[in-house]
Amino acid sequence: MADEEHGQTSVKLPARDIPPPRTISPQARQALIEGAATPATNWPAATDLAGWRERLAASNAMWEPMAQAMLAALPVTIDTVQIAGVTCHDCVPDAGTANDGPVYLFIHGGAFVFGGGAFAKATGARQAAALGYRVVSVDYRMPPDHPYPAAPEDCLAVYRALQAGTDPRRIVIGGSSAGGNLAAAVTLMIRDQGLPLPAGLVLLTPEVDLTESGDSFLTNEGLDVVLKRGLPECNALYANGHDLTQPYLSPLFGDFTSGFPPTLVQTGTRDLFLSNSVLFHRKLREAGVDAELHVWEAMPHAGFGWGEVPENREIEREVARFIARVVPQPT
DSSP states (O other), X not given: OEETTTTEEOOOOOOOOOOXXXXXXXXXXXXXXXXXXXXXXXXXXXXXXXXXXXXXXXXXXHHHHHHHHHHHHSOEEEEEEEETTEEEEEEEETTOOOTTSOEEEEEOOSTTTSOOTHHHHHHHHHHHHHHOSEEEEEOOOOTTTSOTTHHHHHHHHHHHHHHHHSOGGXXXXXXXXXXXXXXXXXXXXXXXXXXXXXXXXXXXXXXXXXXXXXXXXXXXXXXXXXXXXOOHHHHHHHHTTSOTTSTTTOGGGSOOTTOOOOEEEEEETTOTTHHHHHHHHHHHHHXXXXXXXXXETTOOTTSSOSSOOHHHHHHHHHHHHHHHHHSOOOO
């Protein structure tokens, strides 16, 4: 059929079943099977604030017991503190860390709307346990009550406070999904405001293009068993009427030629955001930035669930290796 926008002919695919491949672990195959059985989510319109508040309350109620179970099993000490007026979960492995070791400033995902509170605490603790580093998980403000620019402003304020007392060469900023967007956006803000750059940046399956224009938003629609379709409603709610191509909203459209830290980008072949990662990595490389792209076989958005899956542990090992590479070794 004709593509009226581009004046080209689209590829018309026949309906077919795509099973989990044999090239991944049994645990990963099971995660794909379970995800395929989950129905797609329909979101309220961006203007339906009451509907979003209901969804947020339901999400928090669902995640609270899951997060508490995760926290009970993790050998991590957590202090929930205010840093520059922003709630943060300061997570330190019970085994301890070096006083002059890395500090991982982690920004949780959740489509810019979900994932705060107990989830932010649990994901921060999980990162600390897996990486063996101190993790500061930012519990930033979110829509519907606090749309853009509240979230990046909170993350920037936390970074300012941290780097005032910690050598920024020891700080790595990272995030998953919407958190990956915020990690990249905040790093652009740090550079543009003349602050010292962090040692590195970790972008896990990041939503760096809120226009969702990349190829995989069509080719992986439905194939990604976590994000079965794009998130235009979430993105519009978060953006609050601002132009989605602004670099602090969609970092893919930023200028990286005037400085950017070493960056690790992670995705999977079934990730709806695969194109985000590919395009962002290429843009960094074209600007001369030290950038790594890691693509996992058959992985959907945000990894293979929350269980003990070998591929998920492999991601954590790559992140730990990257942090060890970009942060000077403790003396």
